Every structure is written in structure tokens, then in C-alpha cells.
Amino acid sequence: MTDEERPDTDDSENQGSEPDSGVRRRQLLRTGVNVGVAGALVFGFGANYVSSNDLDSITYAMARPEPGATTLEPRTKEVPVAWHESLRIALRVQEEIRSSSLSPVKGSFIVPGSYDDPQASVSVDATEENISDSLGNLTEEVPVEVSLVDEIPPKSGTDHDSEDAYQVSELDPAHVPGGVVCQAGENFGTLTPALFDAETGSRFFATSNHVFGASGTKSTEHQGESLFLLHDGEQHQIGTVERGYPEADIGQIAPAEEYRPSTEIERASPSQVIGHYTKMGLADLSARGESLRKVGALSDDSAGRIKGIDGVTCYTGAVCKSGQLKWGDEGDLVDGDSGSVNFHQDPENPDDYLLVGGINNARTWWPGSNFAWGTAAHHLYSEYGLHF
Numbered sequence: 001m002t003d004e005e006r007p008d009t010d011d012s013e014n015q016g017s018e019p020d021s022g023v024r025r026r027q028l029l030r031t032g033v034n035v036g037v038a039g040a041l042v043f044g045f046g047a048n049y050v051s052s053n054d055l056d057s058i059t060y061a062m063a064r065p066e067p068g069a070t071t072l073e074p075r076t077k078e079v080p081v082a083w084h085e086s087l088r089i090a091l092r093v094q095e096e097i098r099s100s101s102l103s104p105v106k107g108s109f110i111v112p113g114s115y116d117d118p119q120a121s122v123s124v125d126a127t128e129e130n131i132s133d134s135l136g137n138l139t140e141e142v143p144v145e146v147s148l149v150d151e152i153p154p155k156s157g158t159d160h161d162s163e164d165a166y167q168v169s170e171l172d173p174a175h176v177p178g179g180v181v182c183q184a185g186e187n188f189g190t191l192t193p194a195l196f197d198a199e200t201g202s203r204f205f206a207t208s209n210h211v212f213g214a215s216g217t218k219s220t221e222h223q224g225e226s227l228f229l230l231h232d233g234e235q236h237q238i239g240t241v242e243r244g245y246p247e248a249d250i251g252q253i254a255p256a257e258e259y260r261p262s263t264e265i266e267r268a269s270p271s272q273v274i275g276h277y278t279k280m281g282l283a284d285l286s287a288r289g290e291s292l293r294k295v296g297a298l299s300d301d302s303a304g305r306i307k308g309i310d311g312v313t314c315y316t317g318a319v320c321k322s323g324q325l326k327w328g329d330e331g332d333l334v335d336g337d338s339g340s341v342n343f344h345q346d347p348e349n350p351d352d353y354l355l356v357g358g359i360n361n362a363r364t365w366w367p368g369s370n371f372a373w374g375t376a377a378h379h380l381y382s383e384y385g386l387h388f
Contacts, residue, residue, distance in 0.1 A: 056084040060284050061355050062381065063275030063346070067263060070201030072275055072387060075348065079284060083118035087283055089141050090120035091310060096138045097122065098312045098322065104128035106152065106315055109308025109326050111145075112283040120283075123308055125149050125315075125369070147369070152315055155365050160335045162188040162230060165297040169266065171231040173258045176205070176238060177266040178273075179340060181297035183228045183235060184212045189339035190297040191229075192359060193273045194261035195252060198385040203261045205253035206386075207339030208361050208374075209244045212251060227253045245384060247321050248375040249361040252386070263388070265343070265354065268295050273388050274346055274353035276377035282309045282325065282357060285344060292327050292344055292357045296337030304328020306357075307371050316362065323379025326371050330363040333372040338362070341377070341388065356388040 055078040062072040090110045097108050107125040121143040124135065129148055165181035165188060178193035182205075189211035195204045205227060212222040222244055228235040239253040255261060264271040277285065285292070286306040293303045304327050311324035327342060340360045346353035361374035380386045 058280040060281035109311035179265040179295040292342040298336030325358040325376040
């Protein structure tokens with residue numbers, strides 16, 4: 001599943017656009033002004049800091065010390081001061097935009113700078129041209145690019161069937177990996193790797209909450225509903241819904257007694273998940289031009305660059321969602337891929353382990369926009385005490 005509200009979707013629609021539909025024009029609201037010491041660092045002579053020895057330390061990931069552990073430890077690295085200061089300013093501006101709750105804003109993301117060009121910016125999708133007036137007082141410290149879009153249109157049905165999706169290759173109840181198809185009623189999605197409760201260390205199955213259809217937009221309505229694993233065309237009940245998190249679009253599934261979620265992603269190489277990237281870690285990947293990958297039950301393997309972090313999205317549903325990660329193109333996610341995770345090799349153990357960026361929940365379907373998005377793993381951890 002990829003549409004957070006509508007289980008039946010079609011990613012082939014809206015390939016063309018009317019002259020007045022989709023993204024109609026772009027505006028640059030601010031070019032960056034001097035905002036004191038931090039602004040001078042970023043906008044005045046940031047390039048000097050990139051080549052100097054002035055560095056800051058960031059926590060780029062939270063990872064288990066070994067695959068079987070249930071607790072996480074911080075991973076740190078050093079980054080240029082100018083880049084770090086610019087990102088912190090953008091994070092503050094993004095919080096102001098989020099707190100303002102401006103109804104024309106449909107999406108807002110931070111776009112990290114590179115280490116050669118450290119200035120971060122904010123990308124905003126909005127439905128009203130005069131949004132620049134409302135944003136003006138909030139965005140004086142960073143460049144803000146506004147994309148004007150029409151109201152987000154509804155999506156139509158899908159031709160995809162769960163029989164087309166990748167089913168687990170071997171049915172081993174003690175080792176059920178992520179990246180394989182799962183089914184709830186008539187709807188299907190992709191299993192994440194094992195999801196942990198940070199407080200208890202308990203393992204859960206998980207997929208996108210909207211895989212459970214209309215009830216997946218609520219936190220309790222689908223409690224107790226069954227989730228099935230497909231193998232050789234047959235359904236196997238692997239667990240029941242413990243809790244849904246509509247604002248993060250993730251469903252937490254208590255395993256049936258004989259089934260155990262694995263921390264591996266089938267068909268990924270390496271396949272072992274060891275933890276997740278932090279917000280700063282995702283920004284660091286973006287600064288270095290690194291791509292995220294995903295393995296979905298329907299579209300298999302794909303990769304794409306990070307396009308925005310720390311996002312808030314109001315594209316679907318009645319409630320806006322925070323902690324969103326934007327990456328790749330809309331073709332990187334099709335119906336049946338929802339619940340897959342995006343990931344990158346662990347920098348310290350690239351041949352052995354993966355770090356998760358986030359869960360994949362949706363993709364664009366309206367003209368002029370082209371990306372996939374979902375809740376970042378660091379947000380699941382900080383807001384809900386859940387981690388991969």
C-alpha cells in the first residue's frame with residue numbers, strides 16, 4: 001500500500017497535467033541574511049570552515065552493539081561547523097513553520113546543504129500563491145523555495161494483486177524477515193524488519209498502518225486484527241495488531257506464539273539491520289550525496305537520493321504528520337511496497353550491516369511532484385519508543 005488513506009491506488013494516473021494544474025511556479029522567498037555569529041559562519045565565510053579544522057560532533061546513528069542486542073548505542077562523527085550551524089538554523093525555522101499550522105502548506109522539508117556549499121534551505125509545497133506573505137516573518141534566516149500546487153487530487157484504484165508481490169522464500173517461523181509481502185484482509189503491503197519496543201526490548205512485526213484500510217487511520221479500531229504472511233500462495237497468520245500509529249503510519253503487530261520477527265531484510269545485501277540514522281545522520285548522508293535503498297514486496301530493489309528531512313506533510317489524511325523523510329522518485333514506491341524501509345549501509349561495517357532511514361508510506365501522484373516519503377526512523381524512536 002502507498003496511499004495513507006486509500007488502500008486502492010494507481011501509480012500510473014496523472015502522467016500528464018492541465019496547464020493550470022500541478023506545480024505552477026516556484027518562488028525563492030529569502031536568499032539568506034546575516035543573523036549574527038551563526039549567520040556569519042554560514043553565509044559569510046562558510047567555505048573557509050569546510051577546509052579548516054573547525055569541526056562539530058554529531059550523533060549520526062543509534063545502533064545495537066551486536067545484532068542480537070535490544071538496546072541502542074550512539075554513533076558519532078565530526079562535521080564542518082558551517083554546515084552544522086546552517087542546519088541548526090533551518091531546523092529552527094522548520095519548527096516555526098510547523099508550529100504556525102498554515103493551512104495552505106501541504107508539505108515542508110529541510111534540504112541540507114553539502115559540505116562544499118553548506119547553506120541549508122527549506123522546501124515548501126503550498127496551495128496559495130500568497131503563502132509567501134505568511135511565511136515571510138518566519139523564514140528570514142534561510143532560503144525557502146515554495147512550490148505552488150493545486151489541491152491534491154484523489155487517487156483511483158490499483159491493478160496490483162498480492163500474487164504479483166514477492167513472498168517469503170522459505171517459511172521459517174523462527175526467522176521471518178522484512179521486505180516480503182504481508183496481507184490484512186484484501187489489502188497488502190511489505191513487512192518491515194523487526195520493530196523493537198525500546199523500553200521492554202520486545203520484538204514486533206510492523207508494516208504501514210494504512211495497510212489495514214480505513215481502520216488503519218485510527219489508533220485502536222483495528223486492534224486484534226490479523227496480519228498474514230504469504231508463502232507459496234497460502235496465508236499464514238503471523239500476528240495481530242497491538243497498536244496503530246496513524247500519525248506515523250505504522251502498525252505494531254504482536255507476533256503469534258510460533259513466529260519471530262527477524263532483523264534482516266530479504267534480498268538486501270547486506271541484509272542485517274543494526275539500527276537507524278538520526279536526523280543529523282540523514283542530513284550527513286544528504287550532504288555527501290549518498291542514496292537510500294529500499295526492497296519492496298512489489299517493486300523489489302530501488303535507490304534514490306534524499307530530498308528532504310524533518311518534514312511535515314499534509315498531503316493525505318485529516319492530520320498532518322511530522323518527522324517525515326522525502327527521498328527518491330515516485331517510481332521508487334508502488335502499491336504493495338508500503339511498510340518497506342529505506343536504508344543505507346552502516347558506515348562502520350558496510351559489508352555486514354544496514355542502518356534504516358525510515359518507513360516508506362506514500363509517493364506523489366499529483367502532477368509536477370516526484371518523490372516518495374514516510375516517517376523517519378529517528379522520529380519513531382524519539383516520539384514512540386520504537387526502533388529497528
